Amino acid sequence: MSMKYFVFLIALSGVFTTVGQKTSSEKKIAEFDAYVARVMQEWDVPGMAITVVKDGKVLFKKGYGIRELGKPDAVDTQTLFSCASTTKAMTATVLGMLVDEGKLSFDDPVTKFIPELRLHETYVTRELRVRDLLIHNTGLAGTDYFWSVMDISIDEVIKRLVLVEPSYSFRAGYEYQNTMYVLAGLVTERVTGKKWADVMNERLFKPLSMSQTVPGRSLSNSKNMTKPHFGVKGERKVLDYIDDSEIGAAGGVWSNVDDMSKWVIAMLDSSKHAGGRLVSKGTYEELFRPQTIVPLGEYPTFSVLKPQWITYGLGWFQHDYRGKKVNFHTGSLPGLTAIIGLIPEEKIGVYIFGNYDHAEVRHALMYKTFDWFALGGNRDWNGELKVLYASRTKAYEDEVQSFEKKRAANTKPTFSLNTYSGKYSSDLFGNVDVRAENGKLIFDINDKFIVAELPHWHYDTFYGPIGEAGQYTLVATFGLDAEGKIATLNIDGLEFERKDIESQGD
Numbered sequence: 001m002s003m004k005y006f007v008f009l010i011a012l013s014g015v016f017t018t019v020g021q022k023t024s025s026e027k028k029i030a031e032f033d034a035y036v037a038r039v040m041q042e043w044d045v046p047g048m049a050i051t052v053v054k055d056g057k058v059l060f061k062k063g064y065g066i067r068e069l070g071k072p073d074a075v076d077t078q079t080l081f082s083c084a085s086t087t088k089a090m091t092a093t094v095l096g097m098l099v100d101e102g103k104l105s106f107d108d109p110v111t112k113f114i115p116e117l118r119l120h121e122t123y124v125t126r127e128l129r130v131r132d133l134l135i136h137n138t139g140l141a142g143t144d145y146f147w148s149v150m151d152i153s154i155d156e157v158i159k160r161l162v163l164v165e166p167s168y169s170f171r172a173g174y175e176y177q178n179t180m181y182v183l184a185g186l187v188t189e190r191v192t193g194k195k196w197a198d199v200m201n202e203r204l205f206k207p208l209s210m211s212q213t214v215p216g217r218s219l220s221n222s223k224n225m226t227k228p229h230f231g232v233k234g235e236r237k238v239l240d241y242i243d244d245s246e247i248g249a250a251g252g253v254w255s256n257v258d259d260m261s262k263w264v265i266a267m268l269d270s271s272k273h274a275g276g277r278l279v280s281k282g283t284y285e286e287l288f289r290p291q292t293i294v295p296l297g298e299y300p301t302f303s304v305l306k307p308q309w310i311t312y313g314l315g316w317f318q319h320d321y322r323g324k325k326v327n328f329h330t331g332s333l334p335g336l337t338a339i340i341g342l343i344p345e346e347k348i349g350v351y352i353f354g355n356y357d358h359a360e361v362r363h364a365l366m367y368k369t370f371d372w373f374a375l376g377g378n379r380d381w382n383g384e385l386k387v388l389y390a391s392r393t394k395a396y397e398d399e400v401q402s403f404e405k406k407r408a409a410n411t412k413p414t415f416s417l418n419t420y421s422g423k424y425s426s427d428l429f430g431n432v433d434v435r436a437e438n439g440k441l442i443f444d445i446n447d448k449f450i451v452a453e454l455p456h457w458h459y460d461t462f463y464g465p466i467g468e469a470g471q472y473t474l475v476a477t478f479g480l481d482a483e484g485k486i487a488t489l490n491i492d493g494l495e496f497e498r499k500d501i502e503s504q505g506d
Helices: 003-042 084-100 122-127 154-161 178-192 196-205 245-251 257-268 281-287 361-375 381-405
Strands: 047-054 057-065 229-232 235-238 310-312 317-321 324-333 336-343 348-354 422-426 430-437 440-445 450-454 456-458 461-466 472-480 486-491 494-498
Touching (some): 003 047, 057 257, 084 245, 084 281, 084 336, 178 196, 324 361, 361 381
Antiparallel strands (some): 047 348, 310 317, 422 494, 472 486
């Protein structure tokens, strides 16, 4: 055999191998595609979109289902969804850019940039650092009532933070905190002299060519946008968007998988992009360095996964999976979900959007992606997590039934309904106007931000469904003072005092 012929055979063999690998790869992607479509239906999600990145390239991306139930518009790779809390990593990255430019340090006092900030404890006010805003260790429990029951500006939030009592000692634990990320966005504004939204556009979305990504839903003119969906009494419902304008830095970004592919690629490769890199190598490493120990109960999925450790970096959760470090974050707004997952060691990343409230198929698909395209194995993540979350749904339903079974029969309110009518207020939680109407009490919370119509439940408690489609419930209980007058109102744990207590009738 001549050397020339031998070389030809080697080359030919390479051609056949390449063709074979391509066919195998196509088959693998087709099987994954079918898997995603199937499990989405099993979780009743109307629409989803997913992108998988491997070795610096988009391996797979696709939209599934529809943008809104009852309408034919399909989800595609340009359909906008809420990034929700996956926004946090973007906010942290932009702060990292300012660190690289010497405009701030992660260890600068927050009061250097927000001098009017006062927390409940003077020591914490003084010692709170920019880093603390990003790692959920401030000692404050979740303060989402700033967004869920009232519509107030960030300036007003800052005024009220001094009233929030800590639930654990400063830096002594973990409690997920959206409000601190909103403050991080304000730090960005104070340093740059520009709105957080403008900074995100200029420093993040533009360099990465994320042309359709916006730092708030209302900032997009796209008609290709999904709607939120909820499960209400066994039926899927289309509901309206919540106003997410005030939570920008914590969860305001909207995007699609075309654009998020670019974000995933950059985050897998030390923030590199076509024009350079977003942050220095040292700052990139700092973003992913574990900062806070996270309890196992933070995500129900961990009870199945059983990681050896769970931490939080600067905008990223972290845990071990099959000997690899996973950086990930979920995002959840009412009726909308997102998740991003990275294994830098394997150069693989995934981003998943959904338009159904807390559809945890996102977790199943993230780990399936890691196994399917990088780590191997055939663990039935979908089956295991469906069992887990079905049991949690059942436990919640049982809890509601247990509460309702404990209703004291044949009771009536202490007073006539008109006596409960009046004004109730809290320096922290705002105001509630109560009035009687058609045998029920109407609770106007913070100037019609929430209006709840609740029937009598038992004694001085009123209970019933609220929300656009009755997707939530509310419990309101009145308390009496020593003179037998109505003095307080507790709404789902938020305490208000009656301001016109002396004007009550008999």
